[in-house]
Amino acid sequence: MDDGYIQFNVKKVRVVTTALHNSEERKVMRVRGTYGNGFPLEKMEGRNVVIVGGGFAFTTLRSLTKFILHEANRDRFKDLTVIYGARNPGELIYKYDLEAWGKRNDINLNVTIDRAVPGWTGLVGFVPALVKEVAPTSDNAIAIICGPPIMIRFTMPIINELGFSPKDVFLSLEMRMKCGIGKCGRCNIGNKFVCKDGPVFAYKELEMMPKEY
Numbered sequence: 001m002d003d004g005y006i007q008f009n010v011k012k013v014r015v016v017t018t019a020l021h022n023s024e025e026r027k028v029m030r031v032r033g034t035y036g037n038g039f040p041l042e043k044m045e046g047r048n049v050v051i052v053g054g055g056f057a058f059t060t061l062r063s064l065t066k067f068i069l070h071e072a073n074r075d076r077f078k079d080l081t082v083i084y085g086a087r088n089p090g091e092l093i094y095k096y097d098l099e100a101w102g103k104r105n106d107i108n109l110n111v112t113i114d115r116a117v118p119g120w121t122g123l124v125g126f127v128p129a130l131v132k133e134v135a136p137t138s139d140n141a142i143a144i145i146c147g148p149p150i151m152i153r154f155t156m157p158i159i160n161e162l163g164f165s166p167k168d169v170f171l172s173l174e175m176r177m178k179c180g181i182g183k184c185g186r187c188n189i190g191n192k193f194v195c196k197d198g199p200v201f202a203y204k205e206l207e208m209m210p211k212e213y
């Protein structure tokens with residue numbers, strides 16, 4: 001949700017997303033939703049916020065970052081650290097936001113790509129390594145993480161090492177979804193439905209669920 005409109009980020013992969021990319025301006029589409037929960041904004045207020053994301057998962061984290069940076073909200077949160085990685089510069093999304101945020105002094109922005117490519121002058125390396133290097137404080141802090149399973153698997157031990165309590169770490173999960181309303185069983189982890197009970201779960205809650213994410 002942006003000021004006055006909703007923006008979608010669609011990666012062209014197969015039939016549906018290709019059709020979306022090929023559709024003409026002003027084509028009318030029906031959208032169902034919204035479903036599930038959101039980020040725990042009340043828990044984040046008055047605290048340092050660390051946002052970690054990889055790949056196209058950054059779409060939701062970008063919305064959260066924009067919300068925190070909005071002039072109406074910025075005072076409600078303390079230090080903001082954003083760590084974001086993509087495979088290559090071409091896969092970094094919302095570059096205009098990254099550029100604008102890079103000029104602000106109220107956000108610690110760290111953007112990396114997996115491997116060096118000609119012309120890239122920024123950081124190189126995987127997200128977990130960058131989290132370790134940036135080492136954001138866990139003091140009065142809350143961490144929000146969203147990305148591919150492999151990124152989450154390697155980032156969580158570092159988040160633990162940094163001293164974040166499982167109740168202060170929230171993961172927004174990416175699962176394949178179909179119905180979006182807890183009926184088809186496509187997205188469940190144990191007895192939880194990512195579409196309905198999530199997609200945002202406290203790590204404390206996930207620790208008690210099967211490691212299927």
Ligand code: FES
Binds near residue numbers: 182188
């Ligand atoms: S998408 Fe159908 S149960 Fe979650």
